[in-house]
Amino acid sequence: MSITDPVQLTADLIRCPSVTPNEGGALVLLEKLLSEAGFECTRVDRGGISNLFARWGNQRANKTFGFNGHTDVVPIGDENAWTQAPFGADIIDGVMYGRGATDMKSGVAAYVAAAIDFVQNTPPDGALILTITGDEEADALDGTTALLDYMAEAGEQMSVCLVGEPTCPNVMGEMMKIGRRGSMTAWFEVTGKQGHSAYPHRAKNPLPAMARLMDRLASHELDRGTDHFDASTLAIVTIDTGNPATNVIPAYCRAAVNIRYNDLHSGQSLTEWMQSQADKVSEEFEMPISMKVKVSGESFLTPPGALSNLVAKSVEAETGVKPEFSTSGGTSDARFVKDHCPVVEFGLVGKTMHQVDENVPIEQITQLKNIYTRILTDYFE
Template sequence: MRNTPTDPLPLAQALIRCPSVTPADAGALGVLEAALRPLGFTCHRLRFGEIENLYARRGSTGPHLCFAGHTDVVPPGPAEGWRDDPFSGAVRDGVLYGRGACDMKGGIAAFVAGLTDYLAANPDAPGSISLLITGDEEGPARDGTVKVLDWMAGRGEIPDMALVGEPTSRVKLGDIVKVGRRGSMTAWITLFGTQGHSAYPQRADNPIHRLVRVLHRLTAQPIDTGSQFFEATTLQVTGFDVGNAANNVIPGEARAMLNIRFNDLHTSASLTEMLHAALRAEEARYEMRVECSGESFLTQPGPFVDALRRAVLRATGAEPALDTGGGTSDARFIARHCPVAELGAVGSTMHKADECVPVAELRDLAGLYRMVIEEAFA
């Protein structure tokens, strides 16, 4: 048994030094695989389309805990926003800098460090631990986690519980455990009228006026006031265009784009029908295309959530809040198969220039993840 905890910093730096901007892997999964094989993991590199993914598992019996994450990162942006090369993994004044330090290469390194210490203390531990690491979380999310889960299901390897290592903590480590996420859908609406001269509106049918009335119907009142675990559903008009360069022409069509973030009181299907109803109420001639990037989901309090709460309490001395806020994550795909929750570093610098994580926090996260594993298998 180790006298000192495994330091996650070297692995975090090695991962950051791989410029794995989606869809590039840039060697990141190879770095992780090299760290997992000596721990007894069987590793599978899974390529779907242009995306590289990694599934690694140790053990063959239940219970099965899966850690899910991603090694792809968003572009670093303008160089002048960074004090160091965003892929250098520099440490200054006790803080690790680099794209992915917070979201979420640091979290992956912390889990591997905590896992290493857990296995050193429990070499014959029962059950299975796996890692599902994708290169497509920050991108379209079509050839990553969802495809790996299909592959796992075909092999009978769906886990009993899954932890996503997104940087979900708000102010201090462990203050938030995300047990669900709102759904997200986008609608593109084209409303048709009759083109004409603006001096003779009686000879035309102005689609702008009709579309404005539709949007007013949709935004004048809240869709709901929230539910037990979710905040209120929101509808935002994110685009409006008529493509009209002439000031004296009533256009023949008008277009709007909407984004809806919805709670567990709705589905994308029920909200799509709400949009149709608003359009029908204005007797509109229209076309509408809808895409849902994820339905809302909730992992109800139970054994897995209780294990996470115990681990956070042991590690920090405080109970975490259960939360469902924020955008989407790959947890939306995992929720179709097993209980899933998210717990990771403080996310205040994710996607920003000079993205960073304090080294002490990274080490504390490794200790927290070790406790998560212990509580999950208790």
């Protein structure tokens, strides 16, 4: 009976210094392991980013379960602030330390180990697809999107997909994601006329115009939430003139806002609303206002149903905790997968992700593998 140790695999992956966008040997390791287990592996590298596609079973299988995750990690920050080696995977008192321990090399290790043992011990009537990217923590332009583009071209199709990101705030099993809020950033620039602060009538001060615009945006109630989403939020994240002098009225003022929005909105609808407010302020103050927008991901929801119930049942069976269906948090690569097939997310407790001394209790890694194994068993039954 094949038994793949997810704890050892997590350690092996942490020791690969795959700080985004560097591959660091992580995908090479996984490709070798999966190939030896009978998976057909294809590197889907694009734009200098390394990605791995792996399939077990017939491409024309009547049902295909997919896992998605990433092996790239954020930078370690100040190495001297770490009490353990950032890429050492040291285990102290049952806790493994290292960058990516939580986000999300343990999640990848758990589902790779579950998938390998499952197909070798109880070959299912169907197929498994694993999509693993090296571009989730950065711009995500050539990661999961490249894998999905490859799948479309190659005729590959997942019936459903589980993303192994950390989803639990404090207790293993307490939360899974059935959707995510949308995320977008807008940058504004008001152009005035520089002048002496003692003679403001000879200048055109852009700051009052920017202050008016920011107030209108921030004080506007976008909504009060929906059945599955909290209320949308808009945060002013910077206002700047680059002006060190107190006797000079600057010519420019720049600001930016970040919006996290639910399924009542789209990036397009919010862009149009912000543009209308900017146009009104521009007219009131007789100053041009430019706006640039980047939509990082649209909101999405996988309505509660067969997939979410399958995952929730498996989580509760292994942990004794019934997970909450949530859409909270930031963005993940599920925002891309949702255009391909139904997708949910479940993974570890994420309290230490991106922190100095990022760590994971090793018992949680084994528990996560058991959860994923139960999901596969119940899905293919």
